[in-house]
Amino acid sequence: MAKKPVPDASRRSDRSRRAIYDAALALVGEVGYPRTTIEGIAAHAGVGKQTIYRWWASKADVLLEAFLDLGERTAREAGQEAYDLPDTGDLAADLKHVLRATVDELRDPRFEVPARALAAEGLVNPQLGAEVVAHLLEPQLQRYVQRLRTAQQAGAVRPDIDPRIALELFVSPVAQRWLQRTGPLTHAYTDTLVDYALHGLAPR
């Protein structure tokens, strides 16, 4: 008689990883970054803290990976490719589509609560702030750079525009309203930002 199959080690790892990601996001949202510890994450996830130290060097590393995983899952659920902006040939429509999806994600409590705790710490902790920008924020912004470059080749954006600055005209207002709660974050609002940015405030 054959022995019972040994549980697949990689699947078991995947389950532990997912439990650790979920625990890290829940904990940072509950108690903030400074009071989040590897021990606390381990206890929440029901694993030993050595399991966490085997895979990650610090709580910052766990959290950054947990956010990357959350972003990928959210994008998959929304039927999006993780790393490309749509290119239907209509720049305004493509930007509005992506910014509406971004608003939906920013307003989703699964994302908002832990992301706000991480962002708050990034403001006063330059090392963590730099990691958040390099690993979570800038890769998102580079998707807009690529889409604006394609638009320049198609003649929809002026050739002398710097795409890395241009994207801030519609991305940064969303970031500020989300970070500082300076106004409502709606689809109508992000549609308006795209129209203003593409056509300008001055009469044509």
Next chain:
Amino acid sequence: MAKKPVPDASRRSDRSRRAIYDAALALVGEVGYPRTTIEGIAAHAGVGKQTIYRWWASKADVLLEAFLDLGERTAREAGQEAYDLPDTGDLAADLKHVLRATVDELRDPRFEVPARALAAEGLVNPQLGAEVVAHLLEPQLQRYVQRLRTAQQAGAVRPDIDPRIALELFVSPVAQRWLQRTGPLTHAYTDTLVDYALHGLAPR
């Protein structure tokens, strides 16, 4: 022989107020908002904590007033009127002038260190965040609203533009670069933002 003059009570109050403002800004920059206390501010300022409680109900109130005072002092030092944007008739030049001054203030450590601590707390403390927006941020933004309305009357901005949203095209990128350190904050950068916002990214 006349008695020695009694120290002027209002001038003595002004000195205590200034010492308390300075202590509050220094302390929040050093230890962060959660660990700033009325007792700590009093000790830093060399006054009794009852002196603080006589004038303010909470540490949030002390800090908001200290920032208002700092903003007014900085504006006076720069030779600006505190509540009006310049109106030379050249909207682009006026916006560039004010945004260059804003960059200088944001990069001044006297402002940056305590303001960053307050902003970080505002992200995760909705009540404080709302007070920061209502008392410190929104009054600044309303100066842009007024200037953009004047520009609309002068025909320099399209009449269908909502000024409260339009200002975010050049103010929010500065806020995000300052808050999250997503890129350098220079005069050339803010000049570029103004040009892109007024003329748009699409060819004319």
